[in-house]
Amino acid sequence: MGKQFYQPLGGHEMPRFGGIATMLRLPHLPSPKGLDAAFVGVPLDIGTSLRPGTRFGPREIRTESVMIRPYNMATGAAPFDSLSVADIGDVPINTFNLLDAVRIIEESYDRILEHGVTPLTLGGDHTITLPILRAMRRKHGKVGLVHIDAHADVNDHMFGEKIAHGTTFRRAVEEGLLDCQRVVQIGLRAQGYTADDFDWSRRQGFRVVQAEECWHRSLEPLMAEVRLKVQGGPVYLSFDIDGIDPAWAPGTGTPEIGGLTTIQAIEIIRGCQGLDLVGCDLVEVSPPYDKTGNTSLLGANLLYEMLCVLPGVKRR
Numbered sequence: 376m377g378k379q380f381y382q383p384l385g386g387h388e389m390p391r392f393g394g395i396a397t398m399l400r401l402p403h404l405p406s407p408k409g410l411d412a413a414f415v416g417v418p419l420d421i422g423t424s425l426r427p428g429t430r431f432g433p434r435e436i437r438t439e440s441v442m443i444r445p446y447n448m449a450t451g452a453a454p455f456d457s458l459s460v461a462d463i464g465d466v467p468i469n470t471f472n473l474l475d476a477v478r479i480i481e482e483s484y485d486r487i488l489e490h491g492v493t494p495l496t497l498g499g500d501h502t503i504t505l506p507i508l509r510a511m512r513r514k515h516g517k518v519g520l521v522h523i524d525a526h527a528d529v530n531d532h533m534f535g536e537k538i539a540h541g542t543t544f545r546r547a548v549e550e551g552l553l554d555c556q557r558v559v560q561i562g563l564r565a566q567g568y569t570a571d572d573f574d575w576s577r578r579q580g581f582r583v584v585q586a587e588e589c590w591h592r593s594l595e596p597l598m599a600e601v602r603l604k605v606q607g608g609p610v611y612l613s614f615d616i617d618g619i620d621p622a623w624a625p626g627t628g629t630p631e632i633g634g635l636t637t638i639q640a641i642e643i644i645r646g647c648q649g650l651d652l653v654g655c656d657l658v659e660v661s662p663p664y665d666k667t668g669n670t671s672l673l674g675a676n677l678l679y680e681m682l683c684v685l686p687g688v689k690r691r
C-alpha cells in the first residue's frame with residue numbers, strides 16, 4: 376500500500392471547539408509505522424526546580440493547536456501534502472519515579488526511531504530531552520543541536536541529583552550524544568552562580584548567544600551563522616518555551632525577564648530550514664500558570680513551524 380497522507384480536520388468540517396483534541400486536529404494513530412513525522416506527548420514535570428505543571432503541557436498544546444491551518448502563508452510550506460504526519464499520543468511515563476520515567480521515554484523513542492519517523496515532541500519539562508537524545512545517538516550518531524532557552528541546562532547536579540531539567544545538556548555531553556562543535560545555545564540570560572554557568576558550554580565548543588546579543592534586532596543574520604555552525608550532519612532542535620520572554624510566554628516553570636520575542640522565535644525556527652533536522656521538541660509549557668492559554672497557543676504554533684522546516688516539506 377502506498378504512503379498515506381493525512382490532512383488536519385478542517386474548521387469548516389467540525390467547529391474548532393468540537394472534535395477530539397489531537398495535535399493540529401490530525402488523526403490519532405496508535406503506531407508511528409508508515410509515518411514520516413509524528414507528534415508525541417511526554418507529560419512529565421517531576422524534573423522541575425520551581426513551578427510544576429508541565430505534565431499538562433501536551434494536552435493543552437493540543438487544545439490550543441485547533442486554530443492552526445494546513446498551509447503556511449508566510450513560507451509556502453505545505454507539510455501535510457509532503458509528509459505523512461499524525462499524532463501518536465503520549466509516552467506513558469512513571470510520574471512517581473524520574474529515573475524510571477527517563478527509561479520509559481528512551482525505550483519509546485527507540486521504537487519511534489526504528490520506524491524511521493521524525494519525532495516532534497510536546498513536553499513536559501526539559502529532562503525529557505536527555506532520553507530522546509540517547510535514542511537519537513543510537514539511530515543517527517552524534518547530533519548537532521540548536522537549543523533555545525533562558526537557561527544553559529548544564530548544571531552538574533541539582534540537589535545532588537544528576538538528572539533533572541537543569542542538567543540535561545551536561546549529561547548529553549558526558550554521554551557523547553552531541554557533536555559539540557555543532558551546538559548553539561540561544562537566549563541564555565538572568566543570573567548565575569559563577570561565569571562558568573555559561574563558560575562551561577563555551578569550553579565544550581558550543582556557540583553561546585546570550586539574550587542581550589538578540590535584543591532589538593532581527594535574528595535572521597544570526598540564523599545564517601547558526602546554519603553554518605550546525606550544518607554537516609543530523610541536527611536536533613530543542614526549544615524551551617522560557618527562552619521567550621514571560622510577557623509572551625508566562626505559562627512556564629522558571630521564568631526569566633529580558634527574553635526573546637514571539638517573532639524572534641519564529642525567525643529562529645524558520646532559519647533552521649535546510650538543516651538535516653532529525654527531531655524537535657517544545658518543552659516547559661506549564662498550563663496551570665498560563666491563564667489565557669497563550670503559552671500553549673505559542674507552543675503549538677512553534678511546533679507547526681518546526682514541522683514546516685523538516686527535510687522533505689515542499690513549498691508552493
Ligand SMILES: N=C(N)NCCCC(=O)O
Pocket residue numbers: 424500501526528530540541615617629659
Ligand atoms: N527550565 C529549565 N529547563 N531549566 C531551569 C533550570 C533552573 C536553574 O538552573 O536554576
Ligand SMILES: [Mn+2]
Pocket residue numbers: 524525526615617618629659
Ligand atoms: Mn529554561
Ligand SMILES: [Mn+2]
Pocket residue numbers: 501524526528540615
Ligand atoms: Mn531548559
